[in-house]
Amino acid sequence: MRPTGRLRRVGITGRGLVVALPYMWLMLFFVVPFVIVLKISFSDIDLAIPPYKPLLEWVGKNSLAIKVNFNNYAFLFTDSLYLRAFANSIKVAFVSTLWCLAIGYPMAYGIARAKPATRNVLLLLVILPFWTSLLLRVYAWIGLLKANGVINNVLQSLGIIHEPLTMLYTPFAMYVGIVYSYLPFLVLPLYANLEKMDWQLLEAAEDLGCRPWQAFYKITLPLSRNGILAGSMLVFIPAVGEFVIPALLGGPNALMIGRVLWDEFFSNRAWPVASAVAILLLLLLVPFMMWYQSVQARESAGAR
Amino acid sequence: MTTSSGAVVKAQPWNDPTARPYVQVERITKSFGDFKAVDDVSLKIYKGEIFCLLGASGCGKTTLLRMLGGFEMPTSGKILIDGEDMTGVPPYERPVNMMFQSYALFPHMNVEQNVAFGLKQDRIAKAEINERVATMLDLVKLGDFGKRKPHQLSGGQRQRVALARSLVKRPKLLLLDEPLGALDKKLREHTQFELISLQDKLGVTFVVVTHDQEEAMTLASRIGVMNHGEIVQAGTPSEIYEFPSSKFVADFVGSVNMFEGKLIEDEPEYVRISSPELGGIIYVSHGISAPPEATVWAAVRPEKIFMSTTAPQGTDNVVRGAVQDIAYLGDLSIYLVRLPTGKVVRVTQPNTSRRAEAISWDQQVYLAWDATSPVVVTR
Numbered sequence: 001m002r003p004t005g006r007l008r009r010v011g012i013t014g015r016g017l018v019v020a021l022p023y024m025w026l027m028l029f030f031v032v033p034f035v036i037v038l039k040i041s042f043s044d045i046d047l048a049i050p051p052y053k054p055l056l057e058w059v060g061k062n063s064l065a066i067k068v069n070f071n072n073y074a075f076l077f078t079d080s081l082y083l084r085a086f087a088n089s090i091k092v093a094f095v096s097t098l099w100c101l102a103i104g105y106p107m108a109y110g111i112a113r114a115k116p117a118t119r120n121v122l123l124l125l126v127i128l129p130f131w132t133s134l135l136l137r138v139y140a141w142i143g144l145l146k147a148n149g150v151i152n153n154v155l156q157s158l159g160i161i162h163e164p165l166t167m168l169y170t171p172f173a174m175y176v177g178i179v180y181s182y183l184p185f186l187v188l189p190l191y192a193n194l195e196k197m198d199w200q201l202l203e204a205a206e207d208l209g210c211r212p213w214q215a216f217y218k219i220t221l222p223l224s225r226n227g228i229l230a231g232s233m234l235v236f237i238p239a240v241g242e243f244v245i246p247a248l249l250g251g252p253n254a255l256m257i258g259r260v261l262w263d264e265f266f267s268n269r270a271w272p273v274a275s276a277v278a279i280l281l282l283l284l285l286v287p288f289m290m291w292y293q294s295v296q297a298r299e300s301a302g303a304r
Numbered sequence: 305m306t307t308s309s310g311a312v313v314k315a316q317p318w319n320d321p322t323a324r325p326y327v328q329v330e331r332i333t334k335s336f337g338d339f340k341a342v343d344d345v346s347l348k349i350y351k352g353e354i355f356c357l358l359g360a361s362g363c364g365k366t367t368l369l370r371m372l373g374g375f376e377m378p379t380s381g382k383i384l385i386d387g388e389d390m391t392g393v394p395p396y397e398r399p400v401n402m403m404f405q406s407y408a409l410f411p412h413m414n415v416e417q418n419v420a421f422g423l424k425q426d427r428i429a430k431a432e433i434n435e436r437v438a439t440m441l442d443l444v445k446l447g448d449f450g451k452r453k454p455h456q457l458s459g460g461q462r463q464r465v466a467l468a469r470s471l472v473k474r475p476k477l478l479l480l481d482e483p484l485g486a487l488d489k490k491l492r493e494h495t496q497f498e499l500i501s502l503q504d505k506l507g508v509t510f511v512v513v514t515h516d517q518e519e520a521m522t523l524a525s526r527i528g529v530m531n532h533g534e535i536v537q538a539g540t541p542s543e544i545y546e547f548p549s550s551k552f553v554a555d556f557v558g559s560v561n562m563f564e565g566k567l568i569e570d571e572p573e574y575v576r577i578s579s580p581e582l583g584g585i586i587y588v589s590h591g592i593s594a595p596p597e598a599t600v601w602a603a604v605r606p607e608k609i610f611m612s613t614t615a616p617q618g619t620d621n622v623v624r625g626a627v628q629d630i631a632y633l634g635d636l637s638i639y640l641v642r643l644p645t646g647k648v649v650r651v652t653q654p655n656t657s658r659r660a661e662a663i664s665w666d667q668q669v670y671l672a673w674d675a676t677s678p679v680v681v682t683r
Contacts, residue, residue, distance in 0.1 A: 198406065198408065200404055200406055200408045201408050201410060201411075203375055203395070203402075203404070203408065204402075204404055204408035204409075204410070205410075205421070206375075206394070206395040206396045207373060207375075207395050207396070207400075207401055207402045207470075208396075208401070208421050208422030208425055208469070208473065209396045209422050209425035209426055209473070210396055210425055211396055214425070218421075219410060222412050223411070223412055
């Protein structure tokens, strides 16, 4: 419905509303909370509710003092726990991304080269897990991986192992969970990229003397670069801050930044330090997000 | 319509039974399920030829070309190139290169890298690669475009890059799949002659797939006309045009008037055909091999029919009709003449004079042709 003339006279148009709504949503639920978190990260801790001191304080009658406290940030660099958690999170995210690539690239390639009818079925299978909650799917892995779980039972009944393998609450279980959960985010953009590929280029390469694997290395791989980067970023960026999977599968020793944040916030009630961790995590990820954006822009511009 | 043959193969090795064929296709069949895309095709192609596979889409010409390139394996039969059996030899080990219909240029490489790709694959020394690429780019007149990416080139330029890339490896055989299909008419005509001179200069044997008979006529030393997976006739462009072996070939290559009739006189020196469709007698001044009383078809090309307003001499090969339609094309005009039998005959006349006495609609005209003009086919 078109806005009436009166609305239009005060500068409200349909197009304006359509554009404004998502921005208002982002203002309300991203920018405002972000500013609050930023503010808390510069506050002092306090035994009160909420557990921090305000930034602005009246000193005397007519003067308002602002007290910016950098101690929270300084603290992150003095206690090695935080830096180790950051480093470990990046390592886990990086290794998970590599595993997702190793498993997801052949998947995306296979789907892109399948017959159109088969292709739709295969794509549906990739998306299917999203119909169940992430939490349920991660819990299901506990049932698979635990000492008297499905995998151990099958292996023991086949006589391959005699003692149950310790898989749950190890880094292995955490990687399995992360790779499993994030795989579709890599497969889908990579498929979208490979699907546009002109397969006759591979025939041309073979015609000019390439064996099939050489043609893949020299033609397919460079041409799917943007898809690889986009998919990897979609795995890497959220995996750095992942909390649920390490908490459920990784056991108590999985030192991830998301976990540290949770502990600071809920166990220690150290809101200012937790906020500082959150801000630092964001700063860390911004370059990757910007890179992802530029890759996306290049991809949609069609330049390769 | 030009009938001059393109590639200059002076010796006509296909008429010499002792000549060694360069490419030998022996009883090749390719089936996809129940469908035979190529059905028991045998073919001999000689060194330096431009051999055109001509046919409508789906006739199997591209499948045959892809089998020569190694992209499809024949269901039965074999292919020999320069005496070597190609059965089971993958594309990357064949002394053959292909120019794809879509050109298939690598979008992430510039023109030089595209052309150098095949040479690098063969681990040729860098200096030699640079030299050969530069020579080849000069040959296709793209010397100044080496650093451009394919998407920065025009259609004609891309076509030449594809050609350069497939020729730079000096293949024994170059396969071209509709090489000029994506170009507009003017550029296509120009490129046809460039292609012939390039082929002449390099001496590479070409096999060209095309659905465009004019292109086949211009380029080819010989044409193989394909239909339903079979080669129905192979010969020089003028053989195909003047001596088609079947109704299909006569009809597919150029336009033709086909008159069905019965042999009424069958002598070694001449035949007479009575054609109810024509409403007259067709006299042909050479013998044919067909059983007496057989149903035959006499094919007469439109440009070989004379049209006049006064009655010519004789009664054979003469028929009267009324002009039903005229198409003026500048260099020539096409007349559609309706005979009393209802059959419409197509006649083309060159417009040799600027002010010719015009034959107009509904005018009564006489059509006549030489006794040497009709081609009699039995199938």
